[in-house]
Ligand SMILES: [Zn+2]
């Protein structure tokens with residue numbers, strides 16, 4: 001058992017921020033509520049600040065700077081840098097470097113700074129309270145960020161910026177509103193603490209609670225409820241396998257306000273080159289996971305010869321689809337090259353190429369569809385296995 005003596009020393013600044021501030025909020029916010037009360041406008045301001053901070057972390061720190069899931073206009077980057085500083089989760093440079101390490105070494109207790117393997121508490125905020133080796137800054141994975149003047153400006157002036165956003169702005173609002181203490185407590189303190197914990201859920205709960213439809217190779221989970229609390233980041237299983245996708249909730253109905261924000265920005269020229277993983281690759285990941293699960297289940301059951309044969313037949317079809325897709329990709333690449341190579345002057349050639357590209361698209365769609373159907377068949381097969389296991 002690890003004793004306190006063996007643990008690295010506490011980090012006093014972080015303890016003050018992550019233990020002191022929540023305790024202060026716990027006592028002061030209700031006390032002022034009883035003594036003086038808050039009005040609706042103060043609650044609304046707190047909510048607005050919560051979303052401005054939260055989306056700057058998820059849309060800026062996370063999807064833009066850590067994963068390069070799209071490119072942003074400098075105006076949008078400044079917006080993220082300022083409101084992100086207001087979230088008090090360290091500078092973009094440090095946050096993103098840590099996060100890239102988290103992805104690269106996910107669940108590795110020696111290298112992932114907030115490895116879920118070290119427990120729920122550690123991955124939530126325990127990792128920040130002590131001087132763990134895994135917190136040592138190493139920017140060798142963030143050279144691109146060190147070349148970004150906005151990132152470096154924010155890193156240099158981080159303390160001033162975070163004080164301005166957390167104390168300065170709420171103070172100004174309070175003066176304008178008339179209740180300085182109440183506004184500081186609600187828009188400053190409570191909003192900060194709530195935003196801390198909902199973002200920390202992504203490292204903690206989203207690695208423990210939920211489903212794993214895309215991969216079982218790491219602990220990340222998909223959880224719609226957590227997505228609601230975390231500005232869309234709760235589809236964490238998807239995110240860990242396709243980290244460069246600007247979306248985390250890939251279906252239109254999945255709650256992902258960060259995705260909607262980036263999309264809206266792209267429509268008004270503030271964002272471009274949004275990365276979307278092709279549907280086929282997503283389907284392939286789902287099926288891969290399903291096959292693995294089905295095989296594991298069959299391994300434990302006896303008298304399942306016919307099911308085993310069906311599964312292998314399905315796997316054969318799956319491999320054929322993947323091969324067909326790879327061939328089509330190569331064809332598309334060749335077609336693109338020919339297009340760039342010129343020879344487009346003749347109308348006839350142009351029409352031929354158009355026909356080719358439509359034919360190619362149709363084939364892609366057919367393949368996508370065949371994987372979707374296979375996904376359904378595998379679901380039925382798994383159901384059959386469950387029934388057989390129950391009967392046995
Ligand atoms: Zn994660």
Ligand SMILES: [Zn+2]
Pocket residue numbers: 062066067099103239243
């Ligand atoms: Zn990430």
